[in-house]
Amino acid sequence: MxxxxxxxxxxxxxxxxxxxxxxxxxxxxxxxxxxxxxxxxxxxxxxxxxxxxxxxHDSRQLSNAVVDPDKYLREFNYGHVSKLPDGTTLREFTIVADDKRVMEVSPGVSYNVWTFNGTVPGPTIRATEGDLVRIHFVNNGTLPHTMHFHSIHAAEMDGAFDQVAPGGRFIYEFTAEPFGLHLYHCHVQPLEEHIAHGLYGAYIVDPKGPRPPADEMVMMMNGYDTDFDTENNFYTVNGIPFYYMHHPIQIEKNQSVRVYLVNILEFDQINNFHLHGNLFHLYRTGTSLTPDEYADMVTMSQGERAILEFTYKYPGQYMFHAHKTEFAEKGWTGAFLVRE
Structure with missing residues (x-):
């Protein structure tokens, strides 16, 4: 570099x-x-x-773009909040699956994306440990779809066996546990097809005692196999190749930054994240408040996730990217702009 x-x-x-x-x-x-x-x-x-x-390019000029990476980065969906008679917090969400959208992922390159609530990645669902999560799932697609959460829940809420037919509905309901960084995705076979087309999102469960204040952001590492040969042609973080190189993420000097990092990449065995000019405290899966290590790179297989916490002491522009050259050259690279 x-x-x-x-x-x-x-x-x-x-x-x-x-x-x-x-x-x-x-x-x-x-x-x-x-x-x-x-x-x-x-x-x-x-x-x-x-x-x-x-x-x-500017993704806002791409035809039929289904994600605004700047908006997605710091947008958290806390659901409709109410209290049950026993005092439990109920968070209700409506998630709609669709498989009919076509998006230009790069100038001149179109791809059939499958979406949760019209975006790839899907919305970041957020709750606090112990909350009751109720998800009203609607399948507006042409194929069966489900939602499978990487968390603790009853078998009938797992989304692996009971498919929701086109036009169908289902209510997923479970207690938010354990605290940490999780994910959700469609679990209909062929699984790689449903994930590769975009049916996934992040699921954050906050501890009852909140983490220290920070500039929080979500990064979903994914890719696009645009010629359907089970090899990715583009790699991204948050849906658009190279986006954060042309639109660096602005952060403040000496400000604590917390990145919720999820690898949902299909067809490649591993993916990774490397931070320039700094190291981060790494919390694998985020299920502990004690960091696992202090590093400048983390490698993950599909479905793994981690919370990264860091602070920049010096202003300037710093890259972050996959430390696998092919991934970086094909879109998985970005930058932080640290301001005084």
């Missing part, structure tokens, strides 16, 4: 009558050009030359 850098100017590659535009990206001076396989317009994979894999 360091050394002399060469700025590669905007270039266009014409393929089968279609033009795919790629914009400025940095690569090391003296790097060898090589053939790259890049997703094209009709979900085909075309060959181009060079290391230009970063199409600079």
């Amino acid at each position: 360091s050394g002399n850098m060469l700025l590669v100017a905007v270039m266009a590659v014409a393929v089968a009558g279609s033009v795919m535009a790629f914009s400025s990206v940095k690569m090391q001076a003296g790097a060898q050009n090589e053939d790259k396989m890049v997703a094209g317009h009709s979900t085909g994979i075309y060959r181009t030359t060079g290391d230009v894999l970063d199409p600079e």
Whole structure:
């Protein structure tokens, strides 16, 4: 990531009558050009030359974008809150599944995304340990779908066997436990298809004694297999390749930052997160208030998650990315902008 850098100017590659535009990206001076396989317009994979894999763009200009990564980053859904006669807090959520949306994940590259409440990732559901969580699930899709939560709950609330048919409804109800960072996803077979298309989200259960104040944000690591060969063509955090490189996440110097990090990547055995210019306290699964280690990188398999806490002492711009070069080159990279 360091050394002399060469700025590669905007270039266009014409393929089968279609033009795919790629914009400025940095690569090391003296790097060898090589053939790259890049997703094209009709979900085909075309060959181009060079290391230009970063199409600079504003996701707000993408057609049919189903996520605003800036909004998603710090948006938490606490549900409709009421009190039961015994004093228990009830949190009610409505989650609607759909599988008919088409989204442009990168300029000229469209993909059939399946959504919870119209977004990929789905909404971040948040409760406090001991709350009663009630989810009104509606399947507006053309296929059966469910919601499976990585948490403690009764078998009939597991979402693994009882599918919800198109047009159907189901109420999931369980006590929020244990505290920590969890996730949910559709559990209908073929499972990889339902996850890869976007049916997943984060589920946070706060401890009864709250964690210290911090600038909190959610990062879901995912990917897109746009040509359906079980190999990802794009990698992202929060749904749009390269988004946080072009729109750095702004944080304050000396401000505590807490990242809820989830790996839901399909087709690759591992994924990871590396932070530049700093180290973080790592809480694996977030089920303990004591950190497991102090590190600048964490590696996860699918479904693993962790809470990262850190503070920047010096202002400036710092990268974060997958420390697997292919993932970073294909979209899983971003930056923090630390302000005075």
